[in-house]
Amino acid sequence: MPIRRFYKLYLSPNRKYVKSLKNLLGFVPGNLSLYRLAFRHKSVAQNIKKGVKNSNERLEFLGDAVLGSVVAEVLFKQYPYEDEGFLTELRSKIVNRVNLNQLARKLGFEQLIQYDTKMVNSTRQSSLLGDAFEALVGAIYLDKGYDFTRNFLVNHIIKSHIDIHKLEQTETNFKSKLIEWCQRHGKDITFELIGNQEGESNKLFTVQAIIEGEIMGSGKEFNKKNAEKLAAEKACEALSI
Template identity: 50%
Template sequence: MFGPIKPVRRAYHRLFNRDRTFVRAIAGVIGSTPDNLRLYRLALTHTSFARQNASGKHETNERLEFLGDAILGSVVAEHLFNKFPYEDEGFLTEIRSRIVNRESLNQIAVKIGLNLLVKVDTTNHGTRHRSVNGNALEALVGAIYLDKGYDKTRHFILSKLLKPHIDLHSLTTTTSNFKSKLIEWAQSQNLDIRFEIIKRKHQGNTTEFTSEVYIDNKAIAVGVGLSKKKADQFAAEKGLTALKIS
């Protein structure tokens, strides 16, 4: 009559240890112990994984991503507003865009180790596109907000994301014409080069442009800006880095 107890106990211990490991991982990322584990598991569940592992209705991190995007933008906007009291709205909007654009968030997500925690369908290598980790970071912000409240979420954004990983001085003083430099290099190598706007994202009264630069029809870098010109510049900057051109 006591036969099933041991298997049940083993299953319980496996579940307990899994939760304990996950708690430690999240605490290491956000700097505090999570209370509602379900929120964080959901934040790190990509749509592809949910579809792969469930039939019928499934939950993903998309709703948390929506919430986190709004909170992240708000905290960054407030920080810039206080940091640059004499700059106009256009300057503040541009710097905020450079901080919270998808490429920047992807890089930050990897730096804090979030890419190691995201659940994604690994059977389809095309699924892990460049936005998976950045989306998960936004969803994580949403999870922290629901779990800990606004003040602790704001502290996480400023102390764990912005200050350690964003060089505001570099963002605000970069004025080089990267596009001209990259074009000159390509011409000197007898290579074809072109810039193409591949995405437009409307945010209120502004439009965020995504530019991709191609050399001999091979995409080498992507940049995001609040105008086509600035998006091209950022793409060119990334291209120069990728090609190791100083």
């Protein structure tokens, strides 16, 4: 064991924190302040300069991008005969907030995240886990580089905790999700096919998802079914369903 590593794990004043990170991540972190930042929710952050807080939000921005790139490569290689639509959809199933929240909870992030319980309600608390996961990816990237982060994500996260094949099977059916929601809330929903716009290809279908007379989502695709699907997806997004 190299001396630095030994010092960090057994002698340094931060040894307890280093050990808990090592248990979580499977490796000894280098720059501890990055990891502390990744686990610091904005509710406990301080202003460091002109309104910018030392919260994990900037790291979340970076980590989200790195995670997206790693997952893109994994899927690109794992599914050589699927098109980019399939890859995009499957990636969003993997990196969506609900999935990342569950993952972070399973990994035991709750003990590591610093946040103000008074300022964070229970809904936000759960998305706070997924946000911290992305921030952690950003921290690892800055600390150890892309290839390390990629190997960490592939070997410690994706292989052990994400069942890509299962996610592939579970189709997120936005149309039935939307219709169900409308039924539950006693709202009227229709899908309307809209005429083509000037200059548009005849083969293009535009469908609007209309709830209580208000257009909540619109989709343009080369077949009607997909246009409906897209309109439903956008409406779900607009309504945060």
